[in-house]
Each structure stands twice: as C-alpha cells, then as structure tokens.
Ligand code: FES
C-alpha cells in the first residue's frame with residue numbers, strides 16, 4: 001500500500017507514542033505562509049505532506065505524492081483553485097478528484113482513489129493544523145485569544161533535533177528553571193524546593209494546580225517576580241501555562257511541538273501578556289528566544305530520543321507529577337488505538 005511505501009521516518013507506527021499522535025491535531029505551518037498560488041511542503045510524523053488552498057481558500061493537507069508517477073505535488077502550483085502536479089500537469093480539485101490529464105484533455109479523468117491521499121486540515125489561531133487520520137480530540141483552546149486585554153506575540157518556530165514529546169515534557173517541567181534558565185527563571189545556587197501540587201484530568205486534558213517559584217528575571221520586563229504557574233496539556237503536542245506575576249499580571253504561553261519525525265520537532269509559541277504595553281516586540285522575542293535556546297540544548301541531549309512511556313524506564317520524584325501523568329495519559333491514548341491483545345504487558349503501575 002502506497003502509504004507504507006512512502007513512509008520513511010523509522011518511527012515504528014505500532015509503538016504507543018506514535019499511536020497516541022497519529023489521530024491528533026498538530027500545528028504544521030503558519031496560515032500566512034500557505035499562499036493561494038503555491039503549495040507548501042511540510043513533514044509530520046515522518047510523512048511528507050503538501051498544504052494548499054483551493055478556490056474558496058480552504059486549506060488541504062494531502063500526502064506529498066501524485067499517484068501517476070510518484071512526483072511531489074509540493075513542487076507544482078495552484079491554478080484556478082486546483083493543484084497541478086509538476087511532472088505531467090495533472091490537476092486535482094479540492095475534493096481530491098482528478099480534473100485534467102493534459103496529454104489527453106478529452107479523456108475522462110481517472111478515478112483518484114489511488115492518485116492522491118487526503119489527511120485532515122483546519123486553521124485556527126493563525127496556524128494550519130493537520131492530523132494524519134480522523135482526529136479524536138477537538139482543536140485545542142487558547143483561552144486569551146479573544147480577550148483584547150492580552151497582547152499576543154508569535155515566537156519561534158524553534159527547530160529542535162529532539163522528540164516532540166520530550167520537548168513538551170520540558171515545557172511543563174518547573175524544576176529545571178534554576179539550572180537550565182539560571183538567573184532568569186531561578187537561582188542555580190539557591191534552587192527552591194517545589195511544593196507539592198496536584199494534577200487533574202478532564203475532557204480538555206491535564207491541568208496542574210498552582211506551582212509557585214521565585215524568578216530573578218521573571219518576564220520580559222526583566223524584573224524579579226514570584227511567579228505562580230498553572231499548566232495544562234490540551235493535546236499530546238499542545239500545552240499551555242498561565243503565569244501570575246502579580247495580582248493582575250498574566251503571562252500565558254500556548255506551546256505546540258510538531259513531531260516532524262521521531263527525532264526532530266518544531267516549536268511554535270503564542271505568548272499572551274496583559275502587562276508592559278511599552279515592551280517592544282524585540283524585547284519580548286529576545287527573552288523567548290533565549291529561554292527556548294537554553295531548553296533546546298538540554299532536550300537535544302536526552303536519551304533515548306523518544307519519551308519513555310514505561311514508568312520504570314526513568315526515575316520519578318514528586319515534582320515530576322505533571323510529566324508522570326503526561327506519560328500515563330499518552331500511554332492510555334496509544335493503547336486505546338491498539339487491538340486487544342497488543343497491550344503493553346510490561347507496563348506496571350508506579351506511584352510517586
Ligand atoms: S507524476 Fe503527477 S502528473 Fe505525472
């Protein structure tokens with residue numbers, strides 16, 4: 001079957017982590033980067049995809065493949081709202097139907113069921129989202145998106161030679177601040193103990209209770225703050241924090257890690273803040289870029305590359321509660337897509 005023939009990431013598609021991701025929404029591009037005239041090539045979970053817009057502007061995510069002779073559709077163009085293959089000019093409309101074979105314009109165009117392969121695509125928050133198979137969960141919510149009292153800034157994309165789930169777990173990990181973000185988000189010579197916090201789960205994902213930390217350079221203003229974080233994980237590759245840096249100030253981050261393949265991801269951020277109207281875009285981005293470069297350095301060093309879902313594979317302490325629950329949730333999502341009998345027998349309960 002062509003889908004298998006074209007797949008070359010090396011990520012075993014029967015593994016639990018892959019299973020937990022293939023039916024979920026992932027950010028694959030900024031909407032403004034997919035024009036009406038030119039298709040865009042992206043990669044998701046080891047699959048090469050082409051993004052393009054039909055005549056109504058609707059976005060499509062298809063396999064980057066034309067079944068006539070296997071050329072990449074992303075090298076073609078969009079004409080009259082249809083995508084044209086670069087090799088022999090065959091055209092496909094937004095339904096996925098072949099509408100023209102230029103060498104035989106009078107001939108009835110061939111059925112397209114073996115010519116193109118459609119995935120799922122939507123747009124929200126200025127992003128294009130794609131799912132390889134029918135998505136199980138809705139598009140995640142960015143709570144401040146429609147609140148004009150929050151200024152929104154896009155940061156990234158940051159390219160990590162690291163697994164997306166490792167990157168997401170890093171984003172929801174508060175105990176690394178004093179070391180990875182020394183003198184910004186914590187003090188390496190006086191790291192604070194983390195107080196016990198709780199994690200709950202509902203239909204929107206996982207949510208932590210408040211986690212309080214002192215930060216010498218706690219936000220884009222460069223001032224010391226006692227920051228109170230609450231985290232959520234809305235989808236396997238989408239997380240969010242709301243950080244209170246005073247009674248009314250809020251610094252929120254909407255984080256997406258695109259799993260390009262098992263050892264590469266792209267981080268996309270939307271930062272929402274309700275303070276510092278005098279801050280320039282450069283000041284905001286400078287801090288974000290510094291922090292995510294510091295994280296990149298560490299996350300790329302982690303081994304094994306893939307996030308271990310077996311709780312016995314790495315050590316856990318109380319402050320790892322959110323990451324621990326994240327791994328458990330991924331395991332559940334992956335197992336739910338496996339046939340009975342394929343369940344991971346080696347996974348046993350571990351308590352913190
Ligand atoms: S390979 Fe696409 S038209 Fe021939």
Ligand SMILES: [Fe+2]
Pocket residue numbers: 170171176180181291295
């Ligand atoms: Fe970090």
